[in-house]
Amino acid sequence: MSNTIWIFAQQKNNTVAPAAFELLSVGKSLAEQLGGTVEAVTFGKDIQAIAAALFDHGAQQVHAVQHDSLGHFSDDLYAGLLAELIKQHQPAIVLGIASTYGRALFPRTAALLEAPIAGDVRSVKIDNGAVICEKPVYGGNATAVISFAGHRPAMITVRPKTNPEAGSTGGTGQARLIELPAGLVARNVVSESVAAEGGEVSLAEADIIVSGGRGIKAAENYKLIENLAGVLGAARGASRAIVDAGWVPYSRQVGQTGKTVNPKLYIACGISGAIQHLVGMQSSRVIVAINKDAEAPIFSVASYGIVGDLFAYVPAITKYFAEKLG
Numbered sequence: 001m002s003n004t005i006w007i008f009a010q011q012k013n014n015t016v017a018p019a020a021f022e023l024l025s026v027g028k029s030l031a032e033q034l035g036g037t038v039e040a041v042t043f044g045k046d047i048q049a050i051a052a053a054l055f056d057h058g059a060q061q062v063h064a065v066q067h068d069s070l071g072h073f074s075d076d077l078y079a080g081l082l083a084e085l086i087k088q089h090q091p092a093i094v095l096g097i098a099s100t101y102g103r104a105l106f107p108r109t110a111a112l113l114e115a116p117i118a119g120d121v122r123s124v125k126i127d128n129g130a131v132i133c134e135k136p137v138y139g140g141n142a143t144a145v146i147s148f149a150g151h152r153p154a155m156i157t158v159r160p161k162t163n164p165e166a167g168s169t170g171g172t173g174q175a176r177l178i179e180l181p182a183g184l185v186a187r188n189v190v191s192e193s194v195a196a197e198g199g200e201v202s203l204a205e206a207d208i209i210v211s212g213g214r215g216i217k218a219a220e221n222y223k224l225i226e227n228l229a230g231v232l233g234a235a236r237g238a239s240r241a242i243v244d245a246g247w248v249p250y251s252r253q254v255g256q257t258g259k260t261v262n263p264k265l266y267i268a269c270g271i272s273g274a275i276q277h278l279v280g281m282q283s284s285r286v287i288v289a290i291n292k293d294a295e296a297p298i299f300s301v302a303s304y305g306i307v308g309d310l311f312a313y314v315p316a317i318t319k320y321f322a323e324k325l326g
């Protein structure tokens with residue numbers, strides 16, 4: 001078994017997902033601990049720019065499969081192809097992003113290989129030769145430690161924004177181009193992928209998120225959240241209460257049955273902080289809560305709290321930052 005670490009570099013519209021650079025920093029550290037190399041695997045319709053970005057961020061080799069049918073993510077085709085490459089090259093560890101795609105791809109691939117998998121982990125290290133992962137469980141109230149012991153390959157998805165991005169190294173290289181095996185075909189074909197709303201910052205990748213809850217009182221008041229998010233270049237989030245009310249789409253929901261986010265700054269406006277919301281955002285680096293109820297549970301996880309009326313504070317903060325940031 002090799003000491004090679006693979007990262008699966010997810011792409012969208014021929015651009016590498018930024019979280020893939022976080023995987024490269026995790027992979028580099030593991031490769032150093034194992035005395036191996038960190039290599040990237042990528043599938044797409046046009047992978048030249050993707051491969052160049054991966055080499056530039058520290059990949060020592062890039063295995064690339066370029067084919068028209070790989071432009072959009074396809075569960076069965078991607079999983080069949082990744083399993084095939086893993087069988088051929090036998091990497092010790094395969095890292096993926098715990099995104100919607102990664103959560104579909106990795107368990108499927110692991111099942112094809114009958115390989116062990118740990119999903120949605122926060123950290124990965126080598127201890128006495130064993131691969132050890134840590135992941136938050138029970139709503140972040142406990143940490144599960146998962147050991148792969150001697151099983152290989154260890155398939156792992158890593159939660160975005162929990163590890164630093166590998167920086168640009170100036171590295172270059174020639175990707176190893178692999179033909180799509182003739183027998184592999186997609187049973188379902190994605191012909192087009194349409195963003196939910198044009199130009200919106202994605203919740204999973206955002207450094208800053210401004211979220212609104214039932215405290216905003218009415219759908220039209222969500223524009224307060226949008227205005228502040230716009231000024232800060234932030235993604236817009238929501239509690240389930242206002243998603244269920246039909247005020248904003250489900251794609252914005254943060255929490256147990258929505259998205260798990262890890263931004264540098266999370267601003268919760270008129271959100272009480274029910275446990276189901278907290279599990280999706282409490283690992284944010286800095287949390288600011290605006291709530292008129294000083295006893296609201298959101299303040300138990302907040303780094304900074306404003307006890308007050310969001311209808312006064314949110315526009316005032318928006319105005320302040322609009323002036324400061326130009």
Ligand SMILES: Cc1cc2nc3c(=O)[nH]c(=O)nc-3n(C[C@H](O)[C@H](O)[C@H](O)COP(=O)(O)OP(=O)(O)OC[C@H]3O[C@@H](n4cnc5c(N)ncnc54)[C@H](O)[C@@H]3O)c2cc1C
Pocket residue numbers: 212213214215216238239240241242253254255256257258259269270271272273274275276277280290291292293296308309310311
């Ligand atoms: C199985 C299950 C899964 C769930 N999954 C999720 C999930 O993924 N995400 C999620 O968010 N919830 C989820 N929930 C729902 C969760 O339990 C809460 O009901 C929900 O988070 C409450 O949303 P909220 O904080 O916006 O509303 P509320 O709890 O009604 O809180 C509104 C807050 O606004 C404050 N407020 C009111 N007016 C103002 C004002 N003018 N200025 C400032 N503050 C004001 C109030 O003091 C209050 O704290 C789930 C529930 C279940 C049972």
